[in-house]
Amino acid sequence: MAIDWIRLQLDVTDFDLARFQPYVDRCGTSGIRLTTLSELGDTPEHRRALYELNKECSADIPERGDFHAYDEYHRLRFEVPAYDPRGVVLAIDGDKWVGMAATSDRRKSGFVFNEMTGVRAGHRGRGISVAMKTFGIGFAGICGVSTIRTVHHPANASAIGMNRTLGYVDADW
Ligand SMILES: CC(C)(COP(=O)(O)OP(=O)(O)OC[C@H]1O[C@@H](n2cnc3c(N)ncnc32)[C@H](O)[C@@H]1OP(=O)(O)O)[C@@H](O)C(=O)NCCC(=O)NCCS
Known part of the structure; x- marks a missing residue:
């Protein structure tokens, strides 16, 4: 049966940074550092670590295979x-790397795209995904666009809920 994918979109010009900055601050006070692969070093070792994190988190995506x-x-x-x-x-x-939020540069198509957001199971439910996506919200501006898109399996309630919390709305692209 065809999957009825949930397509979501955020206009960053409407992003309520004041509302979501506390998620970023909470990470800091609980000893979780937010950074980017660029800041940390885009090395072969770090790429491999990102893969391992992505692989572990992707196991919880419905019907991921x-x-x-x-x-x-x-x-x-x-x-x-x-x-x-x-x-x-x-x-x-x-x-220990406990979470990732990877966004790609699709500026030629007028947006950036959330490829994968994942938090290791033992760290979920603490607002880390919202903090990571808030921390990374400026990437759209770096790419010169104001739209972020993403797509989820309809059964992925946590990912859809997390993005709706951040202000993503349904889109028909
Ligand atoms: C989706 C995922 C990244 C969420 O990470 P998380 O750090 O646990 O999420 P947060 O604690 O930041 O939750 C943020 C918001 O999401 C929403 N949310 C979280 N879990 C939810 C659930 N099961 N149902 C509905 N909404 C949910 C809540 O609104 C929450 O905000 P609140 O804490 O202010 O109420 C995590 O569950 C995960 O890694 N899942 C497996 C990988 C995956 O499916 N990734 C998405 C595909 S790219």
Whole structure:
């Protein structure tokens, strides 16, 4: 049966930073550092760590199926014009990567695209995904666009709920 994907969109010019900054601040006070792959270093080791984090979190996406092998992931995610390490936000607890929010540069089409947001199971429900996406909201401006798009499986209630909390609305693109 065809999947009725949930297509969502956010206009960052309406983004209520004052409302969501407390999520970022809460990460700081609980010892979770937010950064980007660009700031941390876009190295082979860090790309591999991002893959491992992505793979673990993707296991909880409804009907996701088998995850890519690393070579394929590297080709699809890093070796494409839309890849920009400034769009990859990481949440780090001590020395452990616990969350990622990866956004790609689709400026030629007029938007940036949330490729993958994930938080390791033991760290969920603490607002980390909202904090990461708030921390990374400026990436749209870096790319010179004001629209962020994303798409979710209809059964992915946590991801859809998280994006609606941030102000994403249904879109018919
Ligand atoms: C989706 C995911 C990233 C959410 O991460 P998280 O850090 O636990 O989410 P948060 O704690 O930031 O939740 C933020 C908001 O999302 C909403 N939310 C979270 N879980 C929800 C659920 N099960 N149902 C409905 N809304 C939910 C709430 O509105 C919450 O805001 P609040 O805490 O102010 O009420 C996480 O569940 C995950 O990694 N899932 C597996 C990977 C995945 O499916 N990624 C999305 C596909 S790209």
